[in-house]
Amino acid sequence: MATVAFIGLGVMGYPMAGHLKRAGHEVRVFNRTRKKAEAWVSEHDGTLAETPAKAAEGAEFVFTCVGNDNDLRSVTLAEDGLFESLGENAVYIDNTTASADIARELDEAAREKGAAFLDAPVSGGQAGAENGKLTVMVGGEQAAFDRAKPVIDAYARMVGLMGPAGAGQLTKMINQICIAGLVQGLAEGLHFGKRAGLDIENVVSVISQGAAGSWQMENRWKTMDAGEYDHGFAVDWMRKDLSIVLAEARNNGAQVPVAALVDQFYAEVQAMGGNRWDTSALLARLER
Template identity: 75%
Template sequence: MAKVAFIGLGVMGYPMAGHLKARGGYDVTVFNRTAERADKWVAEHGGSAAPTPRQAAEGADFVFVCVGNDDDLRSVTIGDDGAFAGMKDGAILIDNTTASAMVARELEAAAKAKGCGFLDAPVSGGQAGAENGQLTVMVGGDQSTFDTAKPVIDCYARMVGLMGPAGAGQLTKMVNQICIAGLVQGLSEGIHFAKQAGLDVEQVIGVISKGAAQSWQMENRWKTMDAGQYEHGFAVNWMRKDLSIAIEEARSNGAKLPVAALVDQFYGEVQAMGGGRWDTSSLLARLTRD
């Protein structure tokens, strides 16, 4: 049975690591910057905790990372205490962080220099998807590394796809966030319009969700949006981070993202309202404020 390390036990990483243990039966060693959270994970799932990423990665066949951003990613992978310093020849690092395509290519180069494999593998599905082991995983890397790692990734995923070379997973995640931003803004405006027009929102959604307007956001968020409840998933602060990565990438590749840029500004207004930790459907809140 393969030995696995998991670095970063946040809202997403904590249950993902749990599925590797429970579903895969892997020997899992975890690391988290806050050691108490790692100890809690071990008490709940078994396995062991390590005091540094390097020590977590020692002897592991697969090293998973799920942290906040590019800088966080570098801090746990590169350097004397980073995961690469502890990885054995032929081990594979799978990065589930939503980060830039640039850092993905940087880490692939570092992995190759170490004699290791690398996959950038950001996920979509939010906290609920992580807890239920139903994430969509967008992967960048070479085919042979992907084929070796996919059965392990499957422990927390419902869909795993190889999108191209290193960085392609991150670029695909950018597409995902660009699409979500426009969908949530459209849904927010639609619900707002229905209310202002005196329509029964439930009745409206019941009809239009069976037609071309249907989306995951509509099916899963309209009720809480209608009720003004925004504590149900991916936070505005995280979405702004993701959109900033996509907008920065667009500056270099020449893509035009007028809607994504506008929605990013709207999320900035939500943050100014105190909604940084609200979920992304809170775009409706800025339309209904006094």
């Protein structure tokens, strides 16, 4: 069992840190909103740290799960950030969905400390985090991955090394590109079926067993059909992720017209008041 620091106890980080504690690791936590950290410590009998630096001090593995590139810099490179105390030979694992540029920046900073870095964004949403069944896409060196994987396994069902630092974030971008297109296609299909007067449950029971089947169809068609969106992965988060995708595409020359179009559709959902609705709320836009 390892000494672990976990920085960032949001919707995803809170249960992920809990899985690490239940796996038997010694877990020290930090959250910018102290009440969240106090609640986690009370629930899981861990240790509360006053700063990211205090959390990382003496830890064999340090995890972060925050909002974006700027949030990462504030808990890593700023005063009292984790790099102030990150130990030589420690492994720093970042579960934030962020840019590939910040991943490479943090990798370089870790190397300067004699430590290792893995960018390790996750997919599976709040339910995946709570159930310990996330998919983790990792960028970094094989040796660090081999050390960290048994620890990451506490909250994951799939952990894969995708390449050097930044490759995890690039893979997560592909994940979000695919999801955007799938959800829009599902929304249009359900909308079409309703307008055609078909029994949607009957339709899905058939087409889900063929080439049209997907995780989104299996897990979201019922709530979409019922017009229920107060759950799941928020539209605001998806727009953040797609902004990262579009910025990277501008840099590498990739053409992602569907992702760009769906991003605009999500902006319309936000204008409807659906900032915190699940990404499947693309159907609500068609039915307004």
